[in-house]
Amino acid sequence: MRRQAVKVRLYPTDEQIQVLAQHFGCARWWWNYGLNKCIKTYKATGKGLSQSGLNSLLPKLKKEKETEWLGECYSQVLQSVSLNLSRAYQNFFEGRAKYPRFKSKHHRQSIQYPQKVKQVDNALKFPGRLGTVNAKIHRPVDGVIKTVTVSKCPSGKYYASVVMEYEGDYPASKTDGKVIGIDLGVKDFAVTYDGEKVSKYQNPKHLSKYEKNLAVKQRIAARKNKGSNRRRKANKIVARVYEQVSNVRQDYLHKLSRKIVDNNQVVVVENLNVKGMVHNRKLAKAISDTGWGTFVNFLSYKLERSSGKLIEIDRWFPSSKLCSNCHYQVNELPLDVRTWTCPSCGTHHDRDGNAAMNIRAEGIRILSSSGTGEANANGEDIRPIRGRKSKMRQSSVKLEAPTKLTL
Ligand SMILES: [Zn+2]
Known part of the structure; x- marks a missing residue:
């Protein structure tokens, strides 16, 4: 089994933008709430919360007056947050990642659909209230669609990263060529x-031109008052x-x-x-x-x-x-x-x-x-696993001192 992802640009309608905003908000709130719970549990017991432990909190929250709006969110989107949060905790415990952080509404927003997304011509059909969203699909979505992550960039554009699964493995590598x-x-x-x-x-040729432009725009933004509408537009x-x-x-x-x-x-x-x-x-x-x-x-x-x-x-x-x-x-x-x-x-x-x-x-x-x-x-x-050292040259060649760059 092998997996491959394609990224497609999404063009949601105004109505769908509202639905997405709501989902982003719910997912972000649930992440921050769950993280807070994990921190408390960690302080008390030295452990985080499992995915199922987190999920079991959801039904009660959906019934409470102050948090009943969580029911508006497609439930598998929230369950994905639970999974990602428990994984983030596990990665932290096993030394692979930093401590999970709270999510801000000012950064990139994203939600995950763990299943049931389909391609319909030039659109992706999502379960729940989001429905069919127009998309620009460059590469064929020809595998079995697994997880789909919908995100909104700070520039206001929407994207979907579609992970697909294919039968069989890649062909074994050969080393007889160039x-x-x-x-x-x-x-x-x-x-x-x-x-x-x-x-x-x-x-790349035009990169420096764009970079100069970026520096100019950053200076303009920095001159606007913090928190102002102009600053937000400039950003x-x-x-x-x-x-x-x-x-x-x-x-x-x-x-x-x-x-x-x-x-x-x-x-x-x-x-x-x-x-x-x-x-x-x-x-x-x-x-x-x-x-x-x-x-x-x-x-x-x-x-x-x-x-x-x-x-x-x-x-x-x-x-x-x-x-x-x-x-x-x-x-x-x-x-x-x-x-x-x-x-x-x-x-x-x-x-x-x-x-x-x-x-x-x-x-x-x-x-x-x-x-x-x-x-x-x-x-x-x-092929050594990335990040691991490969075998050294066995001859008497001296190694370069780590302070000297071999560029
Ligand atoms: Zn020589």
Whole structure:
């Protein structure tokens, strides 16, 4: 069984907007009320509340005068909130997430329909009072529809994220095709080497134009009085421009990852601990803007669907400082040095192209070493689980100090 999600834009009528507002309000109230209950229970017993524990509170609340309006909300939407809240608590207890937070009406609003949503031509048919909502459906909704999350962005647009389930698994991954190494950077977004040529991909062209516009709109909004109507309107404009920026970026990342996956079977990237690197202030903005993490995720799922393979190599692998020709390693290579000559063999290197070559070679090494019995026979553990360290190079190559960046 495999799952896939599509995001579609929704165009609710005025009446449906009212129904949605009511549902968002009920779901938010129930989350905050439930969270409050969980906090009290936690203080008293050291435990949170289970989904069924939370659900059992609902019938009584629906009967009470002050909270009888909860009955207006489709009940499975509220039960989804209970499930998500109990999960959020569990994730917190097991160290996977921060403590769950209260929800504000000023942020993105969302509700979930756990089942019974259908596609009817260019619309989605929801159970309960919401009914059939017009939608712009780009990709076919061809699986069995499971959970549907309806959200409203701060810019005022409505979306539905439709999770579908398909029979069968993805085809097993193969590693007999082309191998490409990718060096992700700030100057160029990505530099690749596929065994034949080095290609450079710059950051999306119009992004900086949109970003400038975003900064202008943010300054305008900041000048308006807090809590005023003008401020609210200005913030809505900011939200809209912000959406443009992120759409341009996502579109670029989708196209580039699609191109790479279509032309290669194995993709090798450095395991980026983006969070760790963002500590460096100078690079922080550039890195969070470039969306490397998103890009690697796009590569990962696209490869999975096309039976390709993603190999992440350790991020302290000295990809920049190693000569791809003779494997001599230079001690230092400051970020502003874009080209260098190997003191050992005399090869003149373009910094990023050389790094992409080294990354590719390291990926091939991991692939071939796992084929000689170090990993299990079908090579399943070639691809480390994201975030986990891959095998280190066994040679005497010195590792780069963690304070030096290998961009
Ligand atoms: Zn050399």
